Amino acid sequence: MSEGTSTATAAGTFPLTSRRRRRLWGRVAVPYALIAPVVITIALILGYPLYYLVRLSLQQYGLFELIRHKGIGVGLANYRSVLHDQIFWHTLVRTIVFTAANVVLTMVLGLLVALLLVRVSRPVRLLLSSSLVLVWSMPVVVAVQVWYWMTNFENGVVNYVLTQLHLGSFEQHDWYASTFSQLSMVTLLIVWGALPFVAITLYAALAQVPNDLLEAASVDGAGAWMKFRDITLPILRPILLILTSLSIIWDFGVFTQPYLLIGQSKVTPGNFLMSIYLFEEGYFKSDYGRGAAISLLMLAIVGVLSIVYVRRMVRIGVET
């Protein structure tokens, strides 16, 4: 577009008048005019609150201050209080372990399902990919309710099936009795929900693997594992990297699944994940100043985690 206009102008249709100057200025201004609405909206509804977040974190700001619209400056006291809170550190460690388990399971299972999609016959592929899309589209709150119904101890179908399969006696087994069990249920729910996105994206990426290369490797006597390690994996590496970092960011900040599945009444400091800690300490207790400090710590952690993804995507965005 810009090429076309510049030749037209350079051809000298217009003498160097104010009209041409205006046109030139117009060319420079157009993209800024186009992004202005988005930039202004984001500045107002995200930029300002983020600035406010920093201010809040340095204030004592509770319900009283919320009504008065005025906090009391306390310096770094909120940060000190959070960093001296045993619960914060326990929650951080728990969240890291939880995130690692979720990401590894999602990525490994997602990759296996993608590889399986390549190998099955066409009708089975259609069946399997439709089920993936169906699961992908389920609203999280709905998925939580279904999960809760399937795993409830009285008449949940999971206990029935496990007992019928002779995997032990699961009659009246309460899956929400211990922290480990609770978080395992949350993990199953999250992996089930995230698997489709990972599997379908990887399946699409697998189409990039040249078939003749795989065949040539077979002729040369390479086994399945060698072909996967030396041909498929290197081609998938960039997309695996992106999917892994996205999963890390999402799982680290996950809120709805654990909060609703464990149940609002059963969330305790003993099973907090980072978002829930933040929610309970800041919002629920109306200690917004301290909540702001936790938010900023959390944003900083996620910021570091997302560097890989953002850098890669920005490179793609700037190139094209």
Place this chain on the structure above:
Amino acid sequence: MKSRRLGWDALGIAVFVVMVFPVFWMISTAFKPNDQIVSLTPTWLPLHPTLDHFTDAIHRPYFWTDVKNSLIIVCVTVALSIALAFLAAIALARFGFAGRKLFVVLVIGIQMLPQAGLIIPLYVVLARYHQVNTLTGVILTYMTFVLPFSVWTLRGFLLGIPKELEEAAMVDGSTRVGVFLKILLPLMGPGLVATSVFAFITTWNEYIFARILLNDQSKQTVTVWLSYFYGTSRHTDWGALMAASTLTAVPVVVFFLLVQRRIAFGLTQGAVRG
């Protein structure tokens, strides 16, 4: 070779069953009479299917009010976001300008912000301007994450339209606005629809902000309504809960199936080829 293919197929079907079972179980439960639901030996398919649970669910207090709230929030958010995002996407896909990289960083970076981290500042700022417990507050909040996503996805669709078409029209004397109306807009139809539908789904499914910003039961959205569904009595009415879940999921599933192919790679766009 043939038997190996059969083995993969069997595994594929097993994975299919595991993935689809929760959805199947939700629908199946929703149609079952109560005695089959609470029975210790489950019946897989509803024996005497009934619609009672659905009538029960939609007659619960606030169902229709909250559906209406969800629809208002979704429609306004999507319409505003798509209109603004489309302009910005044109700038990204068609112009080079100083600060472009910064804008890309902004668009990508915002999508990575954990929502929980924004609860406190958005709540306090919106409370300050008396926008807590109003649909406006929620719409503004949703725009923060629908906008960047839409800019990025629409940019991808725009890149798929050859520049030459627009250049030819410009040489033929079309104005910029003319090019936009006659060439870009019609060609972007499918992209705009797909992005809108995806924005619709994200907004419809959102839970945390709606839960925090809307306290009044008559102001809540469907997801919040559904999350409170069983909290009232000790004995959960599983049939009605599953019917309500099915009703909440249906619009989303239908829309998603329609556009999934077009939008699947929005978040990883370019990375597959790159």
